[in-house]
Amino acid sequence: MAASAVAATQGAQTAPAELPSTSYAAATAAGEPKITCYYCQREGHTANKCFKRKKDKREAAATTAKASAR
Protein backbone atom coordinates (compact mmCIF):
# COMPACT_ATOMS: atom_id res chain seq x y z
CA MET A 1 0.00 0.00 0.00
CA ALA A 2 2.83 2.42 0.84
CA ALA A 3 4.57 1.79 -2.49
CA SER A 4 1.53 2.89 -4.51
CA ALA A 5 1.19 6.03 -2.40
CA VAL A 6 4.84 6.92 -3.08
CA ALA A 7 4.41 6.28 -6.81
CA ALA A 8 1.35 8.53 -6.92
CA THR A 9 3.23 11.30 -5.15
CA GLN A 10 6.16 11.04 -7.56
CA GLY A 11 3.79 11.08 -10.52
CA ALA A 12 2.17 14.27 -9.28
CA GLN A 13 5.56 15.92 -8.85
CA THR A 14 6.78 14.99 -12.34
CA ALA A 15 3.51 16.07 -14.03
CA PRO A 16 3.83 19.18 -16.22
CA ALA A 17 2.64 22.36 -14.54
CA GLU A 18 0.43 23.27 -17.51
CA LEU A 19 -1.87 20.34 -16.84
CA PRO A 20 -4.83 20.82 -14.51
CA SER A 21 -3.73 19.94 -11.01
CA THR A 22 -6.44 17.38 -10.47
CA SER A 23 -5.38 14.07 -9.00
CA TYR A 24 -7.02 12.22 -11.90
CA ALA A 25 -5.06 14.15 -14.54
CA ALA A 26 -1.84 13.66 -12.60
CA ALA A 27 -2.43 9.93 -12.30
CA THR A 28 -3.26 9.64 -15.99
CA ALA A 29 -0.21 11.65 -17.03
CA ALA A 30 2.02 9.51 -14.84
CA GLY A 31 0.71 6.38 -16.52
CA GLU A 32 -1.76 3.83 -15.34
CA PRO A 33 -3.31 4.79 -12.02
CA LYS A 34 -2.58 2.04 -9.54
CA ILE A 35 -5.75 1.55 -7.63
CA THR A 36 -6.05 -1.24 -5.13
CA CYS A 37 -9.30 -2.57 -3.81
CA TYR A 38 -9.22 -2.28 -0.04
CA TYR A 39 -11.77 -5.07 0.23
CA CYS A 40 -10.06 -7.91 -1.67
CA GLN A 41 -6.62 -6.25 -2.06
CA ARG A 42 -6.66 -6.75 -5.84
CA GLU A 43 -5.41 -4.04 -8.19
CA GLY A 44 -7.43 -2.57 -11.04
CA HIS A 45 -10.70 -1.76 -9.32
CA THR A 46 -12.04 0.02 -6.31
CA ALA A 47 -14.12 -1.41 -3.52
CA ASN A 48 -17.12 0.38 -5.05
CA LYS A 49 -16.83 -1.92 -8.06
CA CYS A 50 -15.56 -4.93 -6.17
CA PHE A 51 -17.49 -7.96 -7.33
CA LYS A 52 -16.34 -9.90 -4.28
CA ARG A 53 -17.74 -7.22 -1.99
CA LYS A 54 -21.05 -7.22 -3.86
CA LYS A 55 -21.19 -11.00 -3.72
CA ASP A 56 -20.41 -11.03 -0.01
CA LYS A 57 -23.06 -8.37 0.56
CA ARG A 58 -25.65 -10.41 -1.31
CA GLU A 59 -24.76 -13.57 0.56
CA ALA A 60 -24.80 -11.71 3.85
CA ALA A 61 -28.21 -10.25 3.05
CA ALA A 62 -29.51 -13.68 2.06
CA THR A 63 -28.14 -15.20 5.24
CA THR A 64 -29.67 -12.45 7.36
CA ALA A 65 -33.02 -12.84 5.61
CA LYS A 66 -32.93 -16.57 6.20
CA ALA A 67 -31.94 -16.17 9.82
CA SER A 68 -34.66 -13.61 10.53
CA ALA A 69 -37.24 -15.69 8.65
CA ARG A 70 -36.70 -18.64 10.92
Ligand SMILES: [Zn+2]
Ligand atom coordinates in the same frame (compact mmCIF):
# COMPACT_ATOMS: atom_id res chain seq x y z
ZN1 LIG B 1 -12.05 -6.01 -4.89
